[in-house]
Amino acid sequence: MKTAVKAIRTLEDAGYEAYMVGGAVRDFLLGKQPDDWDVATNATPEKVKELFNRTVDTGIEHGTVLVLLDGEGIEVTTFRTDGLYTDKRRPDSVEFVQSLEEDLKRRDFTINAMAMAEDLHIIDPFGGKEDLKKRLIKAVGNPDSRFQEDALRMLRAIRFSGQLDFEIDEETLASIRKQAPLIQSIAVERIKTEIDKIFFNKNTSRSMAYLVRSGLNGYLPSGEMFNLDWSLYKEEGDHLKGWSFMLYQHEKEVEQIREYKFSNEEKRLMSKALEAARIDEWNAWTFYAFSARELAIASFLSKQSIDIPAVKSQLPIQSRKELAVSGNDLMQWSGDKQGPWLKKWVEEIERQIVFGLLQNNKEQIKEWFLHEYHRQT
Ligand code: ATP
Numbered sequence: 001m002k003t004a005v006k007a008i009r010t011l012e013d014a015g016y017e018a019y020m021v022g023g024a025v026r027d028f029l030l031g032k033q034p035d036d037w038d039v040a041t042n043a044t045p046e047k048v049k050e051l052f053n054r055t056v057d058t059g060i061e062h063g064t065v066l067v068l069l070d071g072e073g074i075e076v077t078t079f080r081t082d083g084l085y086t087d088k089r090r091p092d093s094v095e096f097v098q099s100l101e102e103d104l105k106r107r108d109f110t111i112n113a114m115a116m117a118e119d120l121h122i123i124d125p126f127g128g129k130e131d132l133k134k135r136l137i138k139a140v141g142n143p144d145s146r147f148q149e150d151a152l153r154m155l156r157a158i159r160f161s162g163q164l165d166f167e168i169d170e171e172t173l174a175s176i177r178k179q180a181p182l183i184q185s186i187a188v189e190r191i192k193t194e195i196d197k198i199f200f201n202k203n204t205s206r207s208m209a210y211l212v213r214s215g216l217n218g219y220l221p222s223g224e225m226f227n228l229d230w231s232l233y234k235e236e237g238d239h240l241k242g243w244s245f246m247l248y249q250h251e252k253e254v255e256q257i258r259e260y261k262f263s264n265e266e267k268r269l270m271s272k273a274l275e276a277a278r279i280d281e282w283n284a285w286t287f288y289a290f291s292a293r294e295l296a297i298a299s300f301l302s303k304q305s306i307d308i309p310a311v312k313s314q315l316p317i318q319s320r321k322e323l324a325v326s327g328n329d330l331m332q333w334s335g336d337k338q339g340p341w342l343k344k345w346v347e348e349i350e351r352q353i354v355f356g357l358l359q360n361n362k363e364q365i366k367e368w369f370l371h372e373y374h375r376q377t
């Protein structure tokens, strides 16, 4: 917060207004230490850039400049209202405005629409503090029109309910129920980001219950899959755990949720985790062949509690790179040319070592190899 206050003082000294805003103020009032502080000001982005030595144009078309100060980055955004969201990703146009209140009015929920001055006094035109006390997610203004402006807000309400352990205000929830089909107009990337966050939530099952209860899930890709007993899901910290849990419970493959445009790395991780979770008995080879993260997800899915790093560290080797022999050695010893046999034999040696049947020692491997190779050819 010190850095944000410093940025605010710089702006104020130059004759502008500036406040901390949004999620940081909310979290601060909840007694949590916010990760990053956003500042709103009536100074234009050009002015902000003049006033600070080091800035980055992270979102200048929306009035946001990243100010680098004391090793921190503070997002400074000019007071604005949003235009229409026709591409459903970001507003088509933003209009800079002079008053803080107008800026707060464009924000989604009352608890996200508060500002805090440098002296820590709170500007709260929409009753955000009261709703924090009541632990309520409530739209700023008329929920129907706010969700029509940006339908993602419906999913954000549901995400915040689990993140904060809050209920959704009745009128806001009724509006989500009514407007649920509008979510289909939202870019899938934005939807996925919110669902990923739901899996990070402290209370994933609360968000999922709202998702299903409001009927919003019915308008999401593979939406019926969210209808599960999420009380079994207690893990935080890895969003792929959530997606994999869903697939595992429904006995489905990653292909089923391809519409969410996962990265190749995410797809690979989830398939591997599912594959490992479906192995009945894990042995040394399982611990060797799957990564720690894959096994962490898999052990959660199949409800095995194993100290994976500890078991992994007991393995004779961690990867093929540690093998004491190479394909060249095998060719030399056998006198045979490169071919499919080579891969097969390297793998066999790897297995023997991982299972502790053979020591990772060149001489011993050679002896074993020549014996077995001549026996089999
Ligand atoms: P988190 O702690 O999860 O980051 P946050 O409140 O900071 O929560 P952000 O998505 O980072 O949420 O957005 C910052 C602020 O911008 C919000 O608090 C809210 O005031 C405003 N905001 C963000 N997205 C929207 C939206 N789609 N519609 C209206 N206001 C929004």
Ligand code: MG
Residues within 6 Å of the ligand: 023
């Ligand atoms: Mg934020």
